[in-house]
Amino acid sequence: MDNSTQYDLIRYIDGEMAPGEEAEFEKRLAVDESLQKELDNLQLAAKAVRQYGLKEKVGDIHRQMMKELPTGSPVKPIRKTRRIIRYAVAIAASVLLVIVLFEGFKFYTLSPEKLYAQNYTAYELTTTRNAINSSSAIENAYQQKNYEEVIKLNANSVLSIKDIFLTGMAYLETGDHSRAISSFQVVITDVKDDKTVLRDAAEYYLALAYLQNRDYDQAIELMNAIRNDSSHLYKAKFNRKYIGLVKRLKWK
Amino acid sequence: MEVIRKLSDAELLAAIRQGSGLDAAIRSVYRQHFESLAWIIKNNGGSQQDAEDIFQEVLVNFLGLVQQDKFRGESSVKTFLFSMTKHTWLNELKKRGRTEVRELRYEKGSDQQVTDVSQVIAEREARKQVMYVVEQLGDACKKILVMFYYENLSMKEMLARLDYENEQVVRNKKYKCLKQLEQMITGNPSLCQDLKSILHG
Numbered sequence: 001m002d003n004s005t006q007y008d009l010i011r012y013i014d015g016e017m018a019p020g021e022e023a024e025f026e027k028r029l030a031v032d033e034s035l036q037k038e039l040d041n042l043q044l045a046a047k048a049v050r051q052y053g054l055k056e057k058v059g060d061i062h063r064q065m066m067k068e069l070p071t072g073s074p075v076k077p078i079r080k081t082r083r084i085i086r087y088a089v090a091i092a093a094s095v096l097l098v099i100v101l102f103e104g105f106k107f108y109t110l111s112p113e114k115l116y117a118q119n120y121t122a123y124e125l126t127t128t129r130n131a132i133n134s135s136s137a138i139e140n141a142y143q144q145k146n147y148e149e150v151i152k153l154n155a156n157s158v159l160s161i162k163d164i165f166l167t168g169m170a171y172l173e174t175g176d177h178s179r180a181i182s183s184f185q186v187v188i189t190d191v192k193d194d195k196t197v198l199r200d201a202a203e204y205y206l207a208l209a210y211l212q213n214r215d216y217d218q219a220i221e222l223m224n225a226i227r228n229d230s231s232h233l234y235k236a237k238f239n240r241k242y243i244g245l246v247k248r249l250k251w252k
Numbered sequence: 253m254e255v256i257r258k259l260s261d262a263e264l265l266a267a268i269r270q271g272s273g274l275d276a277a278i279r280s281v282y283r284q285h286f287e288s289l290a291w292i293i294k295n296n297g298g299s300q301q302d303a304e305d306i307f308q309e310v311l312v313n314f315l316g317l318v319q320q321d322k323f324r325g326e327s328s329v330k331t332f333l334f335s336m337t338k339h340t341w342l343n344e345l346k347k348r349g350r351t352e353v354r355e356l357r358y359e360k361g362s363d364q365q366v367t368d369v370s371q372v373i374a375e376r377e378a379r380k381q382v383m384y385v386v387e388q389l390g391d392a393c394k395k396i397l398v399m400f401y402y403e404n405l406s407m408k409e410m411l412a413r414l415d416y417e418n419e420q421v422v423r424n425k426k427y428k429c430l431k432q433l434e435q436m437i438t439g440n441p442s443l444c445q446d447l448k449s450i451l452h453g
Contacts, residue, residue, distance in 0.1 A: 010427050014400075044447055045434040046401050051379070052386040052394070053402025054319075055312050058278060062308050065282040 009039055013046060107248060112211050115245055119237055120208060123169050123201060138163040147173045161190050165202055172205060177213040184209060197233060200226075204234035216250045258284060261329045268318040281311060285330060289337045298341065306344065310336045313372045313379070339373050378446035385436050385443070393429035400426055 011017050012025050029036050125143050138159070141149035150170035159167070168183025184206035191199040203226055210219035223238040223246065259267065259280040267273030267280075289310070290303035298306070310333060317323040323332070386394065399405045399413070407419040416422050437444050 006431060007427060010430060040448075041434045041438050041444075042430060044444070045430055045437055048382050048386055048433065048437065048447060049397040049401040049430075051312075051316065051382050053398040054315055055308075055383055056398060057274070057402070058308050058312050058315070061275060061278045061282070062304065065279060065286065066304070069282060069286060 142166045177209050180209040200233040293341050375450045378450050396426050397429050
């Protein structure tokens with residue numbers, strides 16, 4: 001390809017041809033494959049220059065901006081110890097989250113019925129042959145777990161303290177918590193001696209009856225009293241954790 | 253005195269496409285994004301120099317995509333630059349044999365998949381070759397060609413800035429320089445092919 005044609009190609013790329021000349025040149029391009037290829041290559045070179053120019057432009061502004069921006073102070077890279085601390089904090093946060101979720105679930109599922117069932121132990125009467133013979137009708141009905149009969153007999157009889165206690169137990173077993181509370185309160189009031197099996201039992205079941213009846217303050221007060229009484233037969237039933245759970249019920 | 257104002261994405265893209273506001277657009281990108289993007293590199297085994305080099309490379313590619321209308325705008329400019337920086341730096345680390353760096357540490361929430369990025373990363377070496385080939389021209393040739401083809405100066409304006417007798421001498425020089433560059437490109441067929449794919453798109 002002669003120099004004149006090469007020169008024309010560049011004039012064409014640069015848009016320096018007159019309209020008529022340009023049209024004529026395009027006719028040549030349409031039929032001359034090598035001329036078209038040469039044009040493509042020169043256009044590629046011109047585009048490469050534009051790309052280079054853009055890079056130079058960014059480079060110039062970059063140098064100016066590096067003076068303007070507060071980047072002189074290097075960003076502190078994360079050191080290995082800091083990285084370890086970050087991971088440790090992340091793990092601790094995850095563990096904490098699991099604990100919070102677990103405790104939240106426990107709180108959500110906490111109920112007086114659940115705590116009652118967790119602690120309740122049925123009151124058993126002693127069953128010697130002589131004892132059976134001398135038992136009251138209420139005692140016999142209670143031993144047969146006929147709680148409805150116990151309650152029925154209660155209405156028709158003059159009761160001993162023990163019978164009142166058993167009636168309270170029958171109310172507790174049948175879910176009549178307020179009557180159970182009244183019965184146990186009578187037992188505690190009437191048993192003058194602080195240190196009897198029946199009084200300790202009445203206090204224990206009264207505390208549970210308060211719990212079932214959602215009288216939390218009274219339940220907590222009585223549970224604490226039992227727990228703090230070193231000779232109380234039911235002391236072990238109410239530990240700090242259990243009373244704490246009852247306290248949580250107040251927030252629900 | 254230049255008024256420093258944060259450009260919105262739309263204003264930024266318009267300024268880059270129009271060309272007349274390119275300098276202000278580039279400065280705006282620096283002010284808004286350089287610090288956070290440099291942080292990514294410097295906190296992932298890179299130096300200050302690495303951060304500056306990668307940012308410039310990312311910025312040139314971003315400007316090129318916008319000017320060629322290839323920036324799809326599927327993500328914000330910040331997200332796009334973040335993704336470009338992350339992938340370019342990962343690619344650089346891989347090239348340096350630091351293959352143990354599989355995942356970069358960075359702030360959450362900014363790494364959306366940006367479709368244009370993978371193409372740019374794939375063409376990274378070819379783009380460097382373009383720069384290398386033009387760099388091989390002498391300073392005088394580079395200056396004349398950049399003035400004419402990038403800055404769009406007239407022969408008269410070029411003559412005022414160059415130490416030549418007249419416009420015809422400048423014109424002849426420009427002709428020779430472009431021809432020289434074309435021969436350097438066509439002298440390497442694989443490079444020529446790569447250049448066609450990235451420059452013609």
